[in-house]
Amino acid sequence: MKAANSKYCQCMYFTSNALARKMEKLANKSWKRVDLTASHAYLLMLVIEEPGIQPSTIVEQLLLTPSTITRLIEKLEEKKLVTRTTEGKLTNVYPTPKAKKLLPELQECLNHFYQAYSTILGKEESARMAGNINKLIDKLPV
Amino acid sequence: MKAANSKYCQCMYFTSNALARKMEKLANKSWKRVDLTASHAYLLMLVIEEPGIQPSTIVEQLLLTPSTITRLIEKLEEKKLVTRTTEGKLTNVYPTPKAKKLLPELQECLNHFYQAYSTILGKEESARMAGNINKLIDKLPV
DNA sequence: TATTAATATTTGTATATACAAACAAACTAA
DNA sequence: TTAGTTTGTTTGTATATACAAATATTAATA
Numbered sequence: 001m002k003a004a005n006s007k008y009c010q011c012m013y014f015t016s017n018a019l020a021r022k023m024e025k026l027a028n029k030s031w032k033r034v035d036l037t038a039s040h041a042y043l044l045m046l047v048i049e050e051p052g053i054q055p056s057t058i059v060e061q062l063l064l065t066p067s068t069i070t071r072l073i074e075k076l077e078e079k080k081l082v083t084r085t086t087e088g089k090l091t092n093v094y095p096t097p098k099a100k101k102l103l104p105e106l107q108e109c110l111n112h113f114y115q116a117y118s119t120i121l122g123k124e125e126s127a128r129m130a131g132n133i134n135k136l137i138d139k140l141p142v
Numbered sequence: 143m144k145a146a147n148s149k150y151c152q153c154m155y156f157t158s159n160a161l162a163r164k165m166e167k168l169a170n171k172s173w174k175r176v177d178l179t180a181s182h183a184y185l186l187m188l189v190i191e192e193p194g195i196q197p198s199t200i201v202e203q204l205l206l207t208p209s210t211i212t213r214l215i216e217k218l219e220e221k222k223l224v225t226r227t228t229e230g231k232l233t234n235v236y237p238t239p240k241a242k243k244l245l246p247e248l249q250e251c252l253n254h255f256y257q258a259y260s261t262i263l264g265k266e267e268s269a270r271m272a273g274n275i276n277k278l279i280d281k282l283p284v
Numbered sequence: 285t286a287t288t289a290a291t292a293t294t295t296g297t298a299t300a301t302a303c304a305a306a307c308a309a310a311c312t313a314a
Numbered sequence: 315t316t317a318g319t320t321t322g323t324t325t326g327t328a329t330a331t332a333c334a335a336a337t338a339t340t341a342a343t344a
Contacts, residue, residue, distance in 0.1 A: 019278055140263075
């Protein structure tokens with residue numbers, strides 16, 4: 001059935017979650033070739049771009065909670081894609097050589113994903129929607 | 143940090159998921175007084191409105207997978223809010239008296255939630271966004 | 285300096301959701 | 315009628331995420 005025919009199609013809880021689930025699915029498909037979920041991949045790209053980045057910064061960038069970030073990092077550590085060092089209360093996350101070597105492929109996945117949804121939704125349409133959604137996010141309480 | 147300042151703020155994966163998380167949080171707050179999560183509440187309202195509704199219909203209405211619907215129903219059954227009967231391969235879900243008595247309060251929660259986000263986002267703005275998001279959902283692959 | 289408060293991170297635990305497989309029933313076609 | 319296929323639902327299992335509490339460290343203040 002079409003979303004627009006659901007009893008709840010006017011409800012932002014319903015629509016935003018349904019959209020997120022579909023996007024997540026589409027994204028994970030794009031990153032499957034590197035055997036990562038989208039959120040792991042985004043985190044990893046942040047780490048490669050800014051070696052030594054701290055979990056708290058990642059929290060801000062990804063709008064996820066600290067505990068979730070810890071869990072994501074743990075997973076990437078298991079996969080030997082990042083390492084962690086702790087000095088006092090601060091932690092730094094670094095990409096491994098394996099991760100650095102993976103970067104071009106990660107970027108291809110990212111492009112593939114952008115391609116995938118902008119083919120479906122249209123390039124301007126997607127950009128406009130992303131902008132509007134950001135505005136909503138920033139208005140909603142933390 | 144503002145979503146619009148994230149490195150990934152132009153990515154629909156990032157924005158749609160971030161919005162959904164915030165909406166979910168806001169919604170769950172509204173339904174807390176009846177001790178239900180938003181998805182349980184929406185399912186329950188469907189069942190009250192259409193007693194005997196089948197899981198497959200609920201799947202269509204909520205755009206969730208069959209297994210998720212089974213799990214949500216199980217939870218509501220534990221809480222003595224719905225009952226299930228099975229005839230052949232079909233299952234019917236009925237509200238209990240307890241659930242029916244809860245209906246007005248459920249509707250208040252729903253109103254409270256609508257109020258909450260349309261106060262923040264604006265009534266027209268929200269309606270327009272919901273419409274646009276529905277369009278996106280329907281374009282994306284199942 | 286000693287005590288308190290704030291900050292950064294991790295852990296324990298709970299939750300919603302999904303996928304794949306299992307199962308049961310109903311339909312179809314030979 | 316029987317074999318095969320489709321449909322509806324449930325189970326087993328895995329995952330991402332969050333909340334609350336624990337821990338450790340630094341900063342502030344009295």
